[in-house]
Amino acid sequence: MQQRLRRKARSLLEQGQVDWIIGFEPGSLRFTTTPLITKDKDDTDRLVVGSFIVNNLSNFLIELSGRVAIVAKGCDSRSIVSLIQDNKVNREDIVILGVPCPGIIDLSKVEGLVARDRDEIDDIARQDGVVSVRVGGQQREFPAGQVLFDNCLGCELPTPKEYDILLGEATSPIGEPTASQETLARLKDMPPDERWRFWQQEFGRCIRCYACRNVCPACFCKRCFVEESEPQWLLPMPRWQDNLIFQAIRNIHVAGRCTDCGECERACPVNIPLRSLTRDMYDIVADLFQFKSGMDIAAAPLLTAYEVEEAEDLIR
Amino acid sequence: MAGSKKIKKQDLAQLLSQWSQEFSLFVPSRTSGLAEMTEYDGQDISFLGWYRNTIIPPKASFLPHMEEMFSFHRNKQGHQLELPPLEEQKRLIFAIRPCDARALTILDNVFEDTYPDPYYRGRRRRAILVGLGCTNPYDSCFCTSVGSGPSETTGVDIMLTDIGDELVTRGTTKAGEELIAGSGLVKATKADQKRAEQSQEAARQKVTRKVDTRDMASRLQAVFDDRDYWQQIAAKCLSCGICTLLCPTCYCFDINDEGSPEKGTRCRSLDSCAFPVYTKMPMENPRDEKWRRVRNRLCHKYEFYPMLFDTIACTGCGRCIRLCPVNWDITQILEGVPELSQAEGPK
Numbered sequence: 001m002q003q004r005l006r007r008k009a010r011s012l013l014e015q016g017q018v019d020w021i022i023g024f025e026p027g028s029l030r031f032t033t034t035p036l037i038t039k040d041k042d043d044t045d046r047l048v049v050g051s052f053i054v055n056n057l058s059n060f061l062i063e064l065s066g067r068v069a070i071v072a073k074g075c076d077s078r079s080i081v082s083l084i085q086d087n088k089v090n091r092e093d094i095v096i097l098g099v100p101c102p103g104i105i106d107l108s109k110v111e112g113l114v115a116r117d118r119d120e121i122d123d124i125a126r127q128d129g130v131v132s133v134r135v136g137g138q139q140r141e142f143p144a145g146q147v148l149f150d151n152c153l154g155c156e157l158p159t160p161k162e163y164d165i166l167l168g169e170a171t172s173p174i175g176e177p178t179a180s181q182e183t184l185a186r187l188k189d190m191p192p193d194e195r196w197r198f199w200q201q202e203f204g205r206c207i208r209c210y211a212c213r214n215v216c217p218a219c220f221c222k223r224c225f226v227e228e229s230e231p232q233w234l235l236p237m238p239r240w241q242d243n244l245i246f247q248a249i250r251n252i253h254v255a256g257r258c259t260d261c262g263e264c265e266r267a268c269p270v271n272i273p274l275r276s277l278t279r280d281m282y283d284i285v286a287d288l289f290q291f292k293s294g295m296d297i298a299a300a301p302l303l304t305a306y307e308v309e310e311a312e313d314l315i316r
Numbered sequence: 317m318a319g320s321k322k323i324k325k326q327d328l329a330q331l332l333s334q335w336s337q338e339f340s341l342f343v344p345s346r347t348s349g350l351a352e353m354t355e356y357d358g359q360d361i362s363f364l365g366w367y368r369n370t371i372i373p374p375k376a377s378f379l380p381h382m383e384e385m386f387s388f389h390r391n392k393q394g395h396q397l398e399l400p401p402l403e404e405q406k407r408l409i410f411a412i413r414p415c416d417a418r419a420l421t422i423l424d425n426v427f428e429d430t431y432p433d434p435y436y437r438g439r440r441r442r443a444i445l446v447g448l449g450c451t452n453p454y455d456s457c458f459c460t461s462v463g464s465g466p467s468e469t470t471g472v473d474i475m476l477t478d479i480g481d482e483l484v485t486r487g488t489t490k491a492g493e494e495l496i497a498g499s500g501l502v503k504a505t506k507a508d509q510k511r512a513e514q515s516q517e518a519a520r521q522k523v524t525r526k527v528d529t530r531d532m533a534s535r536l537q538a539v540f541d542d543r544d545y546w547q548q549i550a551a552k553c554l555s556c557g558i559c560t561l562l563c564p565t566c567y568c569f570d571i572n573d574e575g576s577p578e579k580g581t582r583c584r585s586l587d588s589c590a591f592p593v594y595t596k597m598p599m600e601n602p603r604d605e606k607w608r609r610v611r612n613r614l615c616h617k618y619e620f621y622p623m624l625f626d627t628i629a630c631t632g633c634g635r636c637i638r639l640c641p642v643n644w645d646i647t648q649i650l651e652g653v654p655e656l657s658q659a660e661g662p663k
Contacts, residue, residue: 027643029456034643035552055642060552063606117368119455205349207372207381209557209588215641227593235572237382237585267641269371269558270350 001168002049005071005097008165009044012069018095019066024053031107031124035060047071049167051105051126054149056261059217061089068094073101075151077160078259078294079217085294085301086257088220098163100171103144103152105131106266110147114140145176151262151275154180162297184276199244205270206243208236212264212274213250218257218293225249251277256285256302259294319493321485321501322508328483329361331499332410339408339444342377344370353377353409367411368452369633373564374409374416375423378439381561382585385435385571389579402438411448415459415633417471419564420445425625426567444491447472448483450519456634458525458647464631466519477512484512527647529628533619535653540615543607549649550610552642557588559636559644560613565629568594589613614649 005023012018025036025046033052036043037060049071057070058079072080077096083089105126107118114121114135123134132141145153153176160166178185187195210226213219225233226246233249234242251258260282265275286292291302323331333356335341342353344363352372386397420440427436450457450466459465469475473492477484484504487493504512539545560566570587574580587594589612595603603609621629630646637645 028637028645028648029643032643034645037551117454120452202349207557207561207586209561210591211554211556211558211641214554214556227591227596235574235583236570236587237572237574237583239382263641267554267556267558269562269639 013041018069020068023047023071074157075261081294096163098160098166100159103148106149203240203243208238211267215263215267218254320504322504340405385582387581407443414468415631421471422565445472446474456637459632461527462632467516479511536619546607550607560588
């Protein structure tokens with residue numbers, strides 16, 4: 001798949017079919033990849049795919065001008081579709097290099113299981129449903145379900161539906177939706193005051209780095225409400241109350257756009273389980289409107305499309 | 317290492333309890349859900365088992381993410397200001413890593429000398445830093461490339477070296493020596509000192525990430541105006557605030573009033589040059605474009621600050637590398653800054 005990707009990417013640039021390639025190259029740390037954004041055909045030899053291509057690259061699309069070929073896992077392709085629906089990018093300017101994805105390995109989970117940091121682990125290899133981890137000369141095996149990202153466990157679209165070139169055989173979902181929503185289920189079981197204390201503590205750690213917002217392809221506003229000073233909606237000071245309000249409003253703003261890609265939670269440097277909030281909103285949207293973002297390119301965007309025959313009087 | 321003493325790890329809790337009578341004592345802890353320096357609870361020294369470094373840099377003990385500068389209210393005489401207490405209890409930061417202790421000396425240049433800052437100084441002036449040399453540096457650490465090292469003593473008052481079941485203890489300032497002298501520790505033997513030296517050398521060998529920072533200020537100056545170069549470097553940056561807010565040497569802050577013109581508080585909180593609003597002004601924004609912000613961050617640490625204070629404002633702690641969501645690696649970027657041509661020469 002990797003060789004095919006490199007050949008395709010090179011020929012797209014050589015033949016002038018695209019101006020840019022967005023993909024992944026090996027990162028500077030163990031088990032890490034990093035976004036590769038390039039116009040240079042020789043750089044395409046560094047493109048990689050595999051179990052560590054964590055980033056959702058789609059939000060780089062709106063920063064580039066010209067035609068762009070982008071490597072997209074199933075979840076990324078949903079974000080791209082959502083951006084197309086919102087008129088942030090044009091379908092004809094994008095070449096989607098689809099990557100069927102059996103799930104991405106969550107290094108934090110591996111670290112927890114072997115009680116070692118990632119730079120102390122010698123090797124992590126996946127063979128279908130089993131992930132073997134070599135640490136201190138010892139080989140340990142874990143079912144993939146234990147080490148993949150939570151959102152991957154409940155993935156609804158491992159193989160992109162919207163693509164120009166599919167770089168491999170379609171793969172089926174991991175199919176562990178219960179495990180995928182364990183944290184959320186635990187929170188829902190809590191009495192409200194306990195849940196309130198939980199979020200108070202979690203948001204007490206927030207430093208307002210806005211990584212959750214900046215990695216999010218659905219957060220594409222040129223100017224975020226938190227940066228408005230007249231009126232000032234929210235103080236920039238990282239008090240837990242303001243942090244919680246920021247996240248609550250962000251969540252409402254991405255309702256109907258969030259594809260449950262999990263980037264917000266992954267990027268958070270202080271381990272706030274943000275996906276519990278976005279996933280709950282995702283389920284509410286699915287429940288209320290039978291809408292799942294990025295699944296159907298022909299669908300109108302949920303909260304920005306208007307029909308004369310609207311059911312609600314409110315906005316008629 | 318003449319005059320070194322030592323303490324058994326199993327006796328550490330007792331020593332810390334003793335010190336916490338005199339100091340507001342901070343130790344590495346994970347009780348909040350992530351590794352940071354928190355007030356010692358009187359017993360938990362489990363960090364000896366897991367601690368490599370904290371996520372939140374210890375600068376937060378002196379320059380917190382947010383703080384009140386003063387409160388105000390208006391009466392017939394006009395606005396009345398009330399300062400919070402500035403002279404706090406003496407702080408002792410235990411097991412600070414050499415990179416982070418050195419980082420505080422970099423902040424001192426800004427807050428102690430150039431613009432004496434009563435808030436920072438109030439906490440910092442009488443503080444004691446007890447350093448713990450690294451035995452297991454991360455693969456992202458590069459302290460040895462920026463003039464430091466895993467057992468460097470710049471900024472610390474006492475330096476500890478892990479030799480297994482014991483910590484070899486050495487005072488590196490007068491305050492540190494006095495504190496040790498009054499703590500009833502036993503003398504380290506020659507063999508202990510030898511083991512400490514071996515441990516330090518072994519740690520130094522483990523810092524394998526290297527970057528050549530010679531002539532870096534001149535190299536950055538030479539490439540400063542090359543827009544294409546910086547655009548390429550900045551392409552994958554997300555403009556989030558992780559690398560700056562969690563950097564032990566970044567010190568920029570923002571000031572906000574809360575309340576009404578009649579009654580309220582003026583607060584400050586850390587700011588980040590990665591944010592477009594950082595330089596937003598009524599008419600324009602000189603760093604609206606991402607590449608200008610990325611350039612600023614790098615040049616501040618490796619060009620502007622060294623011009624002012626003759627030292628690089630980066631201690632190689634590697635947090636920005638470990639925590640970056642897109643693996644934007646400052647050492648790779650520095651490595652790629654073009655070498656000076658013969659004609660340019662170092663300035």
